[in-house]
Amino acid sequence: MTLTFRLFVLFTLVAGTAYSAEIPVRSGAHDTFARLVLDVPKEKKWSLEKTATGISVTITGHTDGFDISRVFDRIDQTYVSAVDGDATSLDIKYGCECQAEVFRSGSMLVVDVSALTTGSTDKNQNIGLSSLQFVGSTQLRFTPDQPGNELPVSNPPSSLDAPVAEEAPNFLLSEAPSTMEVSSLKKAQEQLANRIGFAATTGILRPSDLSVTVPQRQQRPQIDTSIFNSSIQAFEEEQTGPPSGNLRITSSSDVPNTEVRDTSTTLGMQCIDPVEVRVQDWGGTTSFATSISLLRGALFSEFDKIDKNVAVELARLYLHFGFGAEAKQVLLMDADLAPANRALVDIADVMEFGSAQAENYLGNFTDCDSDVALWAILSAQNLRPSSSVDSSAALLSLSSLPIHLRNFLAPVLSRKLLKYGDEVAAAAALRGLERTVEPLPSAAELAKADIELTRGDVEAAQGRLEAIVASNDQQSAEALIRYVNTQLDAEIEIDEDIATLVEAYAIEMRNDPLGEQLQSTHVLALAKSNQFDSAFDVFQLMRPSGSISDAETLYSTLLFLLAQNANDATFLKHAFPAIAERGNVMSTKTTDALAQRLANLGFFAEANKFLSTQTGTPVTRQRKVLLAQISLGLSQPRAALAHLGGVAGDSADSLRAQANINAGYHDAAYKLFSGLGDEDGRTRAAWLSENWQQFLGSDDPVLGPMAEATSSRLDISNTSTGMLNRMQGALEESATARRAIEQLLEAHPTHGRLQN
Numbered sequence: 001m002t003l004t005f006r007l008f009v010l011f012t013l014v015a016g017t018a019y020s021a022e023i024p025v026r027s028g029a030h031d032t033f034a035r036l037v038l039d040v041p042k043e044k045k046w047s048l049e050k051t052a053t054g055i056s057v058t059i060t061g062h063t064d065g066f067d068i069s070r071v072f073d074r075i076d077q078t079y080v081s082a083v084d085g086d087a088t089s090l091d092i093k094y095g096c097e098c099q100a101e102v103f104r105s106g107s108m109l110v111v112d113v114s115a116l117t118t119g120s121t122d123k124n125q126n127i128g129l130s131s132l133q134f135v136g137s138t139q140l141r142f143t144p145d146q147p148g149n150e151l152p153v154s155n156p157p158s159s160l161d162a163p164v165a166e167e168a169p170n171f172l173l174s175e176a177p178s179t180m181e182v183s184s185l186k187k188a189q190e191q192l193a194n195r196i197g198f199a200a201t202t203g204i205l206r207p208s209d210l211s212v213t214v215p216q217r218q219q220r221p222q223i224d225t226s227i228f229n230s231s232i233q234a235f236e237e238e239q240t241g242p243p244s245g246n247l248r249i250t251s252s253s254d255v256p257n258t259e260v261r262d263t264s265t266t267l268g269m270q271c272i273d274p275v276e277v278r279v280q281d282w283g284g285t286t287s288f289a290t291s292i293s294l295l296r297g298a299l300f301s302e303f304d305k306i307d308k309n310v311a312v313e314l315a316r317l318y319l320h321f322g323f324g325a326e327a328k329q330v331l332l333m334d335a336d337l338a339p340a341n342r343a344l345v346d347i348a349d350v351m352e353f354g355s356a357q358a359e360n361y362l363g364n365f366t367d368c369d370s371d372v373a374l375w376a377i378l379s380a381q382n383l384r385p386s387s388s389v390d391s392s393a394a395l396l397s398l399s400s401l402p403i404h405l406r407n408f409l410a411p412v413l414s415r416k417l418l419k420y421g422d423e424v425a426a427a428a429a430l431r432g433l434e435r436t437v438e439p440l441p442s443a444a445e446l447a448k449a450d451i452e453l454t455r456g457d458v459e460a461a462q463g464r465l466e467a468i469v470a471s472n473d474q475q476s477a478e479a480l481i482r483y484v485n486t487q488l489d490a491e492i493e494i495d496e497d498i499a500t501l502v503e504a505y506a507i508e509m510r511n512d513p514l515g516e517q518l519q520s521t522h523v524l525a526l527a528k529s530n531q532f533d534s535a536f537d538v539f540q541l542m543r544p545s546g547s548i549s550d551a552e553t554l555y556s557t558l559l560f561l562l563a564q565n566a567n568d569a570t571f572l573k574h575a576f577p578a579i580a581e582r583g584n585v586m587s588t589k590t591t592d593a594l595a596q597r598l599a600n601l602g603f604f605a606e607a608n609k610f611l612s613t614q615t616g617t618p619v620t621r622q623r624k625v626l627l628a629q630i631s632l633g634l635s636q637p638r639a640a641l642a643h644l645g646g647v648a649g650d651s652a653d654s655l656r657a658q659a660n661i662n663a664g665y666h667d668a669a670y671k672l673f674s675g676l677g678d679e680d681g682r683t684r685a686a687w688l689s690e691n692w693q694q695f696l697g698s699d700d701p702v703l704g705p706m707a708e709a710t711s712s713r714l715d716i717s718n719t720s721t722g723m724l725n726r727m728q729g730a731l732e733e734s735a736t737a738r739r740a741i742e743q744l745l746e747a748h749p750t751h752g753r754l755q756n
Contacts, residue, residue, distance in 0.1 A: 022067040023059065025083065025090065027075045028269075033114035034079040036071070036092065040109045048102055054093040055100050057111065063087045079113040108388065271368035276343045277375045280401050282316035291317055306334050315344055322405060324351025346379045354412050355381040366390065371397040378412060383420040391417055391425035399432050406433060411443035418450055427451055442468050442475040449482065458486060469501070477505045477514055481521045487528055488557070493565075499525035520554050527561040532570050556590045563593035571597060579610045588617045596626055604633030621647055628655045637662035650676060661685055 028035040038057070040046060045060040066085035081095035092100070092111065101112040284291040295314040300306055311330050318327035328348035331337045338345050342361040349356045356363065356379035365376040367388035374397035377389060398406060398413060410429050418426035426447070433444050440448070445468050452461035465486075468479035480502055487494050502525045506518035519542055526535035535558060543551055559578055562571055575594060586594075591614045598607035608630045617623075624643050631640035637659040644656050657672035658681075666689035673681035 022065050023062065024067040025071050025085075027071050027073065027080075029075045033112045034075045036080070036083070036111040036113070038066075038090070038109040038111075039107060040104075041107050042104075046104075046109060051091065054091065054098075055102075055111075056089050056091045057102070057109070058089040060088075066090050079115070269364055271365055271370065271372055272343060274370040274372055277347065277362075277371050279316075279319055279347065279375075279405065282320040283402070284317055284320075288317075288321055308334060308337060311337055312341060312344070315341070315348070319344065319347055319351060320402075320405075322351055322408060324348040324353075328352070343375070347375055350375065350378045350409075350412075355379055369393045371400075374398055374409075374413070377416055378409065380416065383416060385421060387420070389417075389420060389422070391422050395425060395428050398429060403436065403438075407441050408443070411441070411447040414444075414447040415450060418447075418454060423451065423454060442471055442473040442479075446475045446479055446482070449479070453482075453486065462486065477509055477512075477518060480505060481514070481517050484521045484525050484528065488524065488561075493530055494525060494528045496529045496531065499529045499531060520550075523554060523558060524561070527558055527565075530565060532562055532566050532574060536574055552585045553587075556586045559586065560590040560593050563590070563597045568601060572601070576606075579606075579613075586614065588620065588623070591617060592620075592622055592626060595630070599626065599630050599633060602633070604630050608634065621649075625652055625655065628652070628659070632659060632662065635662070654678075657681060657685070661688065667691060 023038050023040065026037045028037070038059075040059055044062065047058045047060065049056045049058065065087050068083050068085060068090075071080075071083045077095045079095050079098055080092060082093040084091045084093075092113065094100075094113065097116045098113050099116050101114070103110055286294075292314075295310055295317060298307060298310050299314060311333060315327040315330045318324075318330065325348070328345060331341060331345055331348070345358075346356040346360065346362040349358070360379050360381075362372070362376045362379040365372045366380065366383070367373065367390045368376065369390055370393060373390040373393040377383065377391075377394050380387075383389060394413065394417075398410060401409065410433050414426045414429040417423075417429060430440075430444050430447055430451075433440055445464055449461045449464040449468070452458075452464065462483065465479045465483045469476050469483065480498075484494065484498065484502065499522065502518060502522045506515065506522045509515050509518055523535050523539050523542075526532070526538065539551075539555065539558060543555075559575070562574055566574070575598070579594060591611065595607040595611050598604075598610065608627075611623075611627065611630075624647050628640040628643040628647075631637070631643060632655065640655060640659040641663070644652050644659070653672050653676055657669045657676065657678075660666070660669035660672065661684070666685050670682055670685035670689060673685055
């Protein structure tokens with residue numbers, strides 16, 4: 001069986017969020033601070049300014065304001081008393097003696113407002129911003145004890161790389177330092193900064209991706225949005241060595257980093273303990289059969305009462321080996337088990353269905369920096385573009401799973417991340433499987449085909465889909481649906497064998513969740529292989545049964561393919577019954593295609609009647625041009641000119657010129673044809689115009705001699721040299737006029753026959 005390929009696909013790529021609307025301001029309540037989150041793309045610059053009552057955040061280039069309607073849905077006015085904004089700036093008013101800490105996290109700008117730290121006396125320094133300072137195992141700060149001995153402090157920058165502590169330890173002596181000591185400390189600070197700068201310039205020192213733990217500072221959850229790097233050791237392995245803070249040394253003896261994990265989501269919801277989802281640790285120490293036997297034997301006591309601890313352990317063992325239905329069955333054996341182990345229920349649904357089926361508990365934790373992120377993403381049926389997702393943590397957790405779970409879960413994760421818009425992470429989810437010696441499973445091949453289609457590499461995707469179909473695997477039917485769908489907008493037919501194969505799968509899997517898609521794909525495959533009679537027969541059989549949930553969309557697509565590809569006889573056979581039916585909902589594209597085909601075949605009245613019955617569809621530029629063409633076919637040139645009002649383009653000007661000729665506006669038609677470069681139209685308009693002599697010169701190949709002949713005058717003055725000379729001049733002019741008329745008749749033989 002041979003499959004025919006043709007490169008064409010249309011995908012809307014979304015590369016980022018377009019900022020042509022208000023920026024929503026979300027909030028989250030914490031014990032010791034209030035958090036505000038703004039969705040601001042990475043390429044957008046922002047600035048921060050202190051006001052008399054709080055701070056003002058300005059987004060450069062943004063002019064559409066902020067949506068602050070839901071700011072106080074999650075927080076009270078303890079730390080933030082009011083939030084207001086104009087077109088470009090967001091004003092935040094403190095509700096206490098507060099300080100603000102602002103930092104960027106990927107495509108989000110985060111503002112944390114908290115009370116001033118006890119002992120802080122400088123109320124002007126109430127904006128937490130990072131300055132160029134060394135951050136090692138402790139924060140190096142120079143804090144004068146007495147006025148007059150302060151070191152000069154430069155203005156902090158308007159963006160934050162790593163928040164600094166509100167209160168730092170004092171490394172100086174308890175008594176006030178002398179001028180010499182202050183000078184020595186300043187010199188040491190400058191030397192240290194120079195050395196750090198030199199190390200950073202030569203590549204020995206670079207910023208670390210991990211958060212910084214600062215002594216004597218309340219720990220607040222930060223958002224880790226660093227891109228997953230497979231070269232970093234697994235975070236679950238305990239690391240030793242001195243912490244490196246926000247500087248990473250990349251010499252021959254690298255200093256390992258200390259892990260600092262987020263403990264809450266962006267909006268303040270406390271992340272669950274990663275131990276609850278550590279599926280990779282639930283395998284047991286014996287074989288699967290032995291472990292199952294032992295646990296099932298201990299599941300009930302001698303009084304037939306279920307042991308809940310054993311039930312949970314048994315469910316976890318099932319999940320480790322990928323048995324979701326069995327795990328969920330165990331959890332439903334007692335009324336208290338499922339509510340107490342909601343994470344296990346969601347994981348069981350993921351194993352069985354690919355996402356959580358009931359109330360999605362894990363879906364609230366997609367941006368937790370732990371193993372929780374993986375199962376939260378997998379449990380979500382559809383990730384919203386506005387959701388905050390920690391794909392790095394999910395990929396790291398995926399790589400720690402046993403291979404039998406990775407083979408199943410990696411394609412699922414890849415497709416969810418691809419739908420979310422993270423193409424890089426979607427490809428990374430499959431990369432771990434490609435490194436194994438085993439061939440990629442069909443599900444992973446199908447996920448790779450989706451990535452290739454998103455990138456526009458249709459030819460490679462078609463080859464991959466063909467191989468999946470030929471493998472006769474579990475994913476073959478889904479790959480066949482993808483294959484047919486990628487051909488819908490192509491200008492070539494598909495083989496009839498493909499339609500036959502789709503029909504076979506549709507019959508075999510009629511009770512499967514894919515059954516409805518296969519039935520719809522069968523209709524489209526018949527149409528794409530020019531088997532329109534069979535396509536309409538199959539559709540009419542399925543239509544009354546209600547087996548297709550979106551029958552109107554399928555019918556509209558079928559009629560569009562009919563208008564585009566069917567021969568004239570087949571088109572008329574199926575088009576007239578379709579347009580005669582009342583209540584058919586067709587897309588604008590299908591409506592225009594049917595009317596255009598009718599007009600091309602000369603059925604102008606039928607096309608006009610059909611368009612008049614399609615109410616509620618937008619009058620696009622294409623529709624206006626089509627209505628003008630139909631009006632000309634119905635000998636209504638002035639209606640055509642009305643339809644073309646405000647429509648530009650050569651096709652519109654060509655119809656406008658023809659409508660002007662038909663309406664008798666030959667001078668306007670002559671100018672339009674001249675602008676289009678249509679010599680035949682220009683000559684015809686000039687010939688019909690009463691002012692044709694003004695439009696034509698003597699060098700015109702057809703009407704030029706005629707214009708010259710009609711403009712000549714006989715010399716009848718008394719000053720002529722004699723009658724014979726006058727007669728000879730008249731004969732010459734007559735001969736010239738005759739030649740011009742003969743040339744005109746040769747150029748327009750139809751006119752000559754009509755005159756004769």
